[in-house]
Amino acid sequence: MDLSYPPEAEAFRVEIRTWLEENLPAGWFDEGFSQTPEEKQAFNEAWPAKLYGGGWICAAWPKEYGGKGLTTMENVVLAEEFARAKAPLRADFFGDTLVGPTILQHGTEEQKKEFLPKIMKGEMAWCQGFSEPDSGSDLASLKTTAVLDGDEWVINGQKVWTTQAQFADYCFLLARTDPDVKKQAGISYLLVPMKQDGIEVRGIVQPDGTAEFNEVFFTDARCPAENVVGGVNGGWKVANSTLSHERGMSATTGYRRFEQEYDLMVAAAQANGKIDDPVIRQGLTRYYTKVQILKINGLRSLTQTVQGTKDLGVVSLGLTNKMFWSEMHRDAMELALDIFGAASMLVDTAPASGSWPAVMRGEGRPTYQPSGMMSAFFFSRSETIWGGTAEIQRNIVGEKFLGLPREPKVEPPKK
Known part of the structure; x- marks a missing residue:
């Protein structure tokens, strides 16, 4: 560096x-x-x-x-x-961090003038329509279709885990527009209006009673023909740009929320005597070490960006960092429960939230309102899944950067 x-x-x-x-x-x-x-x-x-x-x-x-x-x-x-x-x-995370930069990179001038000012002013809320019930990690196998009918696309299919879909004005959606080519080559990236009769949003209720995630059903939904980003059948490349924004972390700030949680965990362990437990001390040391590795990797990546140079290790950081911090945080939240004890899971004896995020947003009042720390624990279980599962990231790193053989494909049974 x-x-x-x-x-x-x-x-x-x-x-x-x-x-x-x-x-x-x-x-x-x-x-x-x-x-x-x-x-x-x-x-x-x-x-x-x-x-x-x-x-x-x-x-x-x-x-x-x-x-x-x-x-x-x-x-x-x-x-x-x-x-x-x-x-x-x-x-708006989906607007200013995901679809906005994607439109900047791949959109037409008309799309930039239409959507970017509204994203900046907070006048347009967005959701992401990528995952499907049978197409999550293998996103290229998606089945939602878009067929051109005059000056509109007609969309049919289902998306799942669509965060904040119930509040969104638009969805940046992947749909199959050519079924007769290689699966990655027949996908388009569409900007679809959500407030129309052909779209149904069903909340997926979480254990705390909130419904931040949704299923979204498209039945002859309509989208203007000009709302294709990156050209017809160019959606796979555009989607990877969006995913790179989602997986990205600010190099010199991404680690800080983990440091704040570490400080809270140390203070709690000192207060209740758990700091004398060698297993707890080892867990805290491991967490601190990994946070520093995350910080160093971020600085390393930033150095390469500023200098305009790349090496294989830095190129792979975008994939490995997300896998690294999500698994690190999942383990840290389990350690936090060990430190705070079983009482931390109860509403009336839970620790103060400190720097931990508030209860996840959802529609309606939660039937069970966990503390900020428990919300972080619940959410950490999903962090190894969204934005690319840890298992898939390992496959990509192993095949592309370590030269390992590709994972064998299992053929479906013949009928």
């Missing part, structure tokens, strides 16, 4: 820090600062407009599309300062 922050990036850091100090609620940076549920709700409702007014949403986008045109290091500094302040930066 050979990484330095240029003077202009450090000057930009001062600008961001000043803006945050002037726009976050009074007392935000004070030790022990807290908000009532009503204050949190009011902050969450007002904050996206403040972000947009400050120009921080999608600030790395080119100026002609509403961004600030930040350099790589300026974008790193932006992420660092928001992480330092523990201030939310994203307005």
Whole structure:
């Protein structure tokens, strides 16, 4: 690693820090600062407009599309300062982090002018229509179809695990538009309006009573012909661009949430005496070590990006990092339960949430409302699955970067 922050990036850091100090609620940076549920709700409702007014949403986008045109290091500094302040930066993960950059990279000028301003202003909510009941890890086997009918695509099929579909205005969807070619070659990437009669959204209720995930059924749903991103049958390449955005982590900030959890776990172990247990100490040491590895790998990848150089190890980091941190976090949350004990699973004796995320959003009031730490434990079980399962990532790394034989394909039984 050979990484330095240029003077202009450090000057930009001062600008961001000043803006945050002037726009976050009074007392935000004070030790022990807290908000009532009503204050949190009011902050969450007002904050996206403040972000947009400050120009921080999608600030790395080119100026002609509403961004600030930040350099790589300026974008790193932006992420660092928001992480330092523990201030939310994203307005809509699916819009500004996944489909927005994808449209920037592969979309037509008409698509950029139509969708990007609305994404930046928070006027358009999105969901992702990739996985299907029988096409998750093997995404190229998807069966949802889109057939051109005049100036519209007619879509039929089913998607699953579609987060926030019940609130979305649009879905960036993969559909088979040519069944007669190699399966990866016959897929298109469509921007589909969700508010229409041909789309049914059914919530998948989680153990805590929320329904963030959904099944989505398309029955002769309609989509404008011009809403294809990357050309007809070019969807596989475009989808991989989207997945690279989903799997990406900010190089110098991604590890910080894990460090915060580590600090909470150490403090709890010291308070209840579990720190004297050698198994607990070993688990904490292992977690700390892996967080530092994640940090170093992020800096290594950033160095290569800034210098415009690549080596095989860095190219594979995009695949291995997601697998690494998701399995690391799953194990860490099991360790957290060991530290806090069985009482941590009860509503009235659960530990304070600290830096752990709040209860996952869902439709309706949860029948069981876990603590922030328990929400993190529940969610960690899914982190090795979404964005590419750990098993599939191992296959790709083994075959593409280690030169191992391809996994044998099992032929379906003949009828």
